[in-house]
Amino acid sequence: MLKGPLIAIVDDDESMRDTTRDLLESVGFSAATFASAARLLESRRLRRVSCLIADIRMPKMTGLALHQYLAASNHPIPTILMTAHPDERVRAQAMKANVVCCLAKPIEAEELLNCVRQAIHGRDIDNP
Numbered sequence: 849m850l851k852g853p854l855i856a857i858v859d860d861d862e863s864m865r866d867t868t869r870d871l872l873e874s875v876g877f878s879a880a881t882f883a884s885a886a887r888l889l890e891s892r893r894l895r896r897v898s899c900l901i902a903d904i905r906m907p908k909m910t911g912l913a914l915h916q917y918l919a920a921s922n923h924p925i926p927t928i929l930m931t932a933h934p935d936e937r938v939r940a941q942a943m944k945a946n947v948v949c950c951l952a953k954p955i956e957a958e959e960l961l962n963c964v965r966q967a968i969h970g971r972d973i974d975n976p
Contacts, residue, residue, distance in 0.1 A: 853898035853968050855879045856925075858888050858914065860906045864953070868901060871957055877964065885909035885917075897925050899967040901960075904931040904938060904950075912942050919945070926967035930955055 855877050859865045865881040872879040880897075882888040884906060888897075900918070902911030909917070915927040929942050932953040942950045949963035 852878055854896045855899045856888055856897045857901045858882045858885055859903040885914040899964055900925045900927040902929055904929050915947060916945055928963045928967060
């Protein structure tokens with residue numbers, strides 16, 4: 849089992865969850881996947897999560913709504929949102945809600961890793 853900060857990946861697309869988890873684990877991060885926001889919220893691992901990567905468009909609760917719910921619940925988690933349907937209005941909403949990064953799919957590996965490092969360490973990091 850990997851150690852260190854736990855990164856939660858919430859996406860209704862299984863292949864995207866698995867690909868993202870594999871990328872994160874390949875560079876030494878610990879990652880857990882969830883098929884929906886509800887699954888993450890029900891998880892006993894929620895309190896260990898140091899960074900959240902979530903799809904913006906998901907049934908029932910969007911990634912942005914999940915981020916806002918956690919912040920309102922006094923459990924804010926640095927969040928990276930991703931979407932296959934970029935929308936500048938939604939991106940502006942996300943950034944106003946203090947989302948760390950808002951990325952368009954397909955995600956560039958280094959861009960995602962830099963966002964994760966920024967989320968965990970609280971600053972922009974260009975290189976590992």
